[in-house]
Amino acid sequence: MTGSTSRLDRVILDGDAPNNLPRFIEADREQAVADLAAANHFAPLVGTDQPGPYALHLSIQEGRLIFDIRDVPGSPLTAVGLALGPFRKLVKDYQMLVDSHIKAVEEGREQRIQAIDMGRRGLHNEGAELMTQRLAGKIDIDFDTARRLFTLVCVLHQRVSSR
Numbered sequence: 523m524t525g526s527t528s529r530l531d532r533v534i535l536d537g538d539a540p541n542n543l544p545r546f547i548e549a550d551r552e553q554a555v556a557d558l559a560a561a562n563h564f565a566p567l568v569g570t571d572q573p574g575p576y577a578l579h580l581s582i583q584e585g586r587l588i589f590d591i592r593d594v595p596g597s598p599l600t601a602v603g604l605a606l607g608p609f610r611k612l613v614k615d616y617q618m619l620v621d622s623h624i625k626a627v628e629e630g631r632e633q634r635i636q637a638i639d640m641g642r643r644g645l646h647n648e649g650a651e652l653m654t655q656r657l658a659g660k661i662d663i664d665f666d667t668a669r670r671l672f673t674l675v676c677v678l679h680q681r682v683s684s685r
Contacts, residue, residue, distance in 0.1 A: 527573035528565035528662070531585065531594050533558055535678055541544050546620055546627075547680055554673040563664040569600025580671075582606065582678050602660045609656075609675060612649050616676045619645060646672060646684035 533555055537667050564576060578596075579590035589602040589611070625632040640668060649672030651664055657663060663671070 523562075526563075527575060528563055529669075530558055530562050530564045530578050531575035533578045533580060533674065535674060536590070537577050542678075543680055544620060544624055545666055546623055549615050550673050551677040552671040553663070554677075558667065559672045563662070564600070564667055565662040566660070567598055567662055568602070568660050572599055580674055580678060587675060587678075591661075600605075602628060602657070604656050606679075608652060609649070609672075609679075612652065613676050613679045615645055616642075616649075617680070631660040649673075649675070 535551070562576065565577070566576070572593065575594055576599070577592040577594055577596060579588075579592065581588045581590065582603065583603075585606050586603045587606055589604075591599045591601065593599055619638055623638045626638060627662075648667045650668035653664060653668040653672050653675075654665065657668075
């Protein structure tokens with residue numbers, strides 16, 4: 523991935539981060555950010571012809587997911603907004619899985635944890651497909667980047683809900 527200009531240099535989740543997010547959600551966030559730093563494909567198709575790499579500021583504003591795309595030093599290049607409505611069911615399902623995972627860990631139910639993790643992978647795949655569809659014609663991303671961005675959308679939604 524080194525040398526490619528169609529990539530993210532970093533991702534920043536904008537907005538106040540409450541301190542009361544479950545450890546599992548913070549771990550998901552950390553893993554998604556680390557995975558994005560290691561490898562990603564991200565190419566804006568509208569609003570800028572400037573090559574990357576890019577800094578992405580993700581936020582939720584007035585019920586919309588905002589992709590605020592900047593150059594590496596931080597100067598704004600373009601922004602893409604997506605309605606959150608299509609993501610709501612998947613985000614709600616993600617929260618239910620997180621709650622179930624926390625309970626299964628507390629109860630020491632290893633088989634249940636494995637089943638939840640399998641469901642979580644499937645949910646992330648659905649989220650990645652939806653993310654790719656919603657960004658079509660606006661931002662070109664690969665499947666792994668879409669999965670990680672979906673994870674960050676779920677974390678952002680938790681942050682907004684926890685305020």
